[in-house]
Amino acid sequence: MTGAPEHREFAYTERDFRRVQALIMARIGIHLGAGKSQMVYSRLARRLRATGMTSVSVYLDQLEDGEHLEWQNFINALTTNLTSFFRENHHFETLVEYFRDHPASEPLTVWCCAASTGEEPYSILIALREAFGPGKPVHLIATDVDTQALASARAGVYAMERVSKLSRPVLRKYFHKGRGPQAGMVRIKPELREAVEFRQVNLLDGRWPVEAPLDAIFCRNVFIYFTPETQKQLLRRFRRLLQPEGLFFAGHSESLISSGEGYHSLGRTVFTPDPTFTGVSS
Ligand SMILES: C[S@@+](CC[C@H](N)C(=O)[O-])C[C@H]1O[C@@H](n2cnc3c(N)ncnc32)[C@H](O)[C@@H]1O
Structure with a gap:
């Protein structure tokens, strides 16, 4: 599967990306710029496979309940954890x-x-x-x-x-x-x-x-x-x-x-x- 829209495994629209931007900004303050749309898709695709869901928008619907158990996985999926020992020594x-x-x-x-x-x-x-x-x-x-x-x-x-x-x-x-x-x-x-x-x-x-x-x-x-x-x-x-x-x-x-x-x-x-x-x- 490639990330190009026509080859995507799951439906994913501009609106879905904007929802993701708003949700993650409100919860942990991270600003996901427009260039991050494809990265968001690939990371959420993994969550959809893991949860057996078939559409990004339904996946996002469940997050409207702020206490939903998927919230933590959603956060974990969207953070960038790049680090190293003695970085900037x-x-x-x-x-x-x-x-x-x-x-x-x-x-x-x-x-x-x-x-x-x-x-x-x-x-x-x-x-x-x-x-x-x-x-x-x-x-x-x-x-x-x-x-x-x-x-x-x-x-x-x-x-x-x-x-x-x-x-x-x-x-x-x-x-x-x-x-x-x-x-x-x-x-x-x-x-x-x-x-x-x-x-x-x-x-x-x-x-x-x-x-x-x-x-x-x-x-x-x-x-x-x-x-x-x-x-x-x-x-x-x-x-x-x-x-x-x-x-x-x-x-x-x-x-x-x-x-x-x-x-x-x-x-x-x-x-x-x-x-x-x-x-x-x-
Ligand atoms: C790029 S890493 C930096 C790691 C390390 N500080 C370094 O400089 O090597 C950014 C980290 O910030 C965390 N992070 C992002 N938003 C956060 C928030 N609202 N509260 C606490 N940690 C957050 C991410 O989960 C990620 O592990």
């Missing part, structure tokens, strides 16, 4: 420097709020363990809206190519190598997996189960999907959770927050609350 170095300069008796608290399949929170933990050893307590909360991605994150199993850039000592220290049917895979060691608190959080929800003050927030490569208005609201809320000198890490194309929202830039998409900010904070 300079952020992990900055985090280590911050912790070196801020010796605390309390555990250091870090929220990784679009954690996807886990590579990002495990990179945070590995960077901190490498710098300070297990003696320095860290409270790391890793959240995402996508429950399937979170299940992979909790399992901590990755194909070998995904860790090919990590050094041998790091691999030996923090990963088990798969054998037999698991050959070609690695798994994060249990003590590291257990050190991360994974939870489902939709950033659009009014309440976040995260306690202030936080030393650092990683919110990378998710803002690009949100409207400027949503980005602004989230930035104000994140700011209220951060320590006065805490760090906010944005994705590589997300330097957009440098002005106006109560942060100042430390360079390379790292931000900290601006103590002189007097803007509206709601």
